[in-house]
Amino acid sequence: MPKVKVLDQTGKQLKELNAPSDVLSYSADPHLLYEAILNHRANQRKGSASTKTRNEVRGGGRKPWRQKGTGRARAGSIRSPIWRKGGITFGPHPRSYSYKFPKKSRKNALKFALSQKYKAKQIKIIKDLKIDKPKTKKGADLLEKLKLDSALIVDSYENKNLILSLRNVPGVKVVDYNQINVYDVLKYNSLVFSQKSFDSLMEKLK
Secondary structure, three states: OOEEEEEOOOOOEEEEEEOOHHHHOOOOOOHHHHHHHHHHHHHHOOOOOOOOOOOOOOOOOOOOOOOOOOOOOOOOOOOOOOOOOOOOOOOOOOOOOOOOOOHHHHHHHHHHHHHHHHHOOOEEEEOOOOOOOOOHHHHHHHHHHOOOOOEEEEEOOOOHHHHHHHOOOOOEEEEEHHHOOHHHHHHOOEEEEEHHHHHHHHHHHO
16 A cells, blocks of 8 residues: 655654555556646637638728729629638637546546656645745745745645745645646646645545
8 A cells, every 4th residue: 555754844754644555556548648638738728719701801892893894803802811801711710629528537547647646756745734924935935845846736725825825936836636637737846735635635536
């Protein structure tokens, strides 16, 4: 059974915990991680790119010249797609790029990502992630004591002081354990849990 160390806020070991092997020792096809990240990034896309068709471009209501007798090609509108400043034929329009990813696959991808972090010894569990005042300096001091430069910190959104103290620190992101995703787990070098959030997440992923 995998064992994880519980530290205090100075990085000193307090005890060891047994973690569920079906989470931190989970094995899967790496392609599952690719699919999970692809889904996450697709869901983040704005899809706001837009162009105008010939019906939406201003002007062009009058026929530029008569149909016959001028020696020029036939033309019905100055906003034709083949004219300069005309409409766009197959341009982009606002749309959603999001799509559903199976719930079980998402859960398995997260378990696999966590197991990879565990194997790389990049998971830290802190007994309490408490900051008495919401100060960026206090957040930076906490990271310095734990020797962290790039970290995903997992706790609860109820811990407002922690969030406010770290939101302006580069290379760090604080998330609720219910909102953790594969993309963030793999993006940051270290994964830091409060003991309470770690226990809750392990119970959720069993």
